[in-house]
Amino acid sequence: MSQLAERKNFFRKEKTWKTKMESLIPGFLLVCGLISVLTTVGIVFTLIKETASFFAEVPFVEFITGTKWTALFSEDQREFGILPLLVGSLQITLGAAIVALPLGIGSAIYLSEYAPDRIRRIIKPILEVLAGIPTIVYGYFGITFVTPLLRNLFPGMDFFNALSASLVVGFMILPMIASLSEDAMRAVPRNIREAAYGLGSTRLEVSLKVVLPAALSGIVASFVLALSRAVGETMAVTIVAGSTPNLSFSYFESIQTMTAFMVQAATGDISYHSLSYYSIYAVGATLFVITLIMNLLALYISRRYKEEY
Structure with missing residues (x-):
């Protein structure tokens, strides 16, 4: 009987551990998804911020229609x-x-x-x-x-x-x-x-x-x-x-x-x-x-x- 009780106790603990792990998985997946979204938002924000600084000095029309690119010249x-x-x-x-x-x-x-x-x-x-x-x-x-x-x-x-x-x-x-x-x-x-x-x-x-x-x-x-x-x-x-x-x-x-x-x-x-x-x-x-x-x-x-x- 003691062995049967030990087995039941073991399976009960294992089931509890699996339940806890399964409850953590949705949160982990949510974090992964949020990291992807935040990375994309960060990239877009950086592009917009630095590009706005560029267009503050260079007219957008000149940038789009200009036929010469010498950005690294004097x-x-x-x-x-x-x-x-x-x-x-x-x-x-x-x-x-x-x-x-x-x-x-x-x-x-x-x-x-x-x-x-x-x-x-x-x-x-x-x-x-x-x-x-x-x-x-x-x-x-x-x-x-x-x-x-x-x-x-x-x-x-x-x-x-x-x-x-x-x-x-x-x-x-x-x-x-x-x-x-x-x-x-x-x-x-x-x-x-x-x-x-x-x-x-x-x-x-x-x-x-x-x-x-x-x-x-x-x-x-x-x-x-x-x-x-x-x-x-x-x-x-x-x-x-x-x-x-x-x-x-x-x-x-x-x-x-x-x-x-x-x-x-x-x-x-x-x-x-x-x-x-x-x-x-x-x-x-x-x-x-x-x-x-x-x-x-x-x-x-x-x-x-x-x-x-």
Whole structure:
């Protein structure tokens, strides 16, 4: 009887301990959520505060419409027109999208609809490993392999150029598009495919006309995540594209993106609370607004075309 009583006492204590732990878990999760929210609020507050200090000295219209960016020059030569940086960032993003979107969605269709399970188990982990390679490694790969290869094809190309940077960033975001799009396509129920096959559709027709539209919300989300990374890419673009803020639409010339300027300014010898220092936050706020708009657009498209199964 004593052993039975000891067992009951043991289980009673264990149950009490588990109950106490379970009661603490919601509070712990709430703290985690609040930390995330407060971190975001802190970032936004800092951007707004420091950017306001910048615009107290530089007119907003001049900042948006100016065609010269010489924020790190001497005081009498400084100009703060963000268009060269903005155009450079959009050039890289557009070039990366042209490379990554077709290849990424094609890879996703193959992995989801065509590849045998054994091949898929080999290829997909390789893609995910590529997504984990540090961006600075991609940068040095671009400057030592991609750029010399392109200069052999286009002898007049600058050593630092937008085309090499676009290709490097495109290959960098390709695994993200392929992996997330493939997950979205595999989430489409099998019976939808079987119904299409039963109506006489080919595998290509099922892939493009049935599975792809059904997984559109997930595919759009992968596109936006990848392009947001392309817009905010820093080290690879800084190494490959150079640091010349030219308002040029040529992919053969050196350019500078918003993130590359932030790296250059942050690692340079600028005084704290100077106008050049505040320009970092103004560029960062512009980048923040662009990525926010992209994510809101993706959210709208995802909700608009979301399929319920």
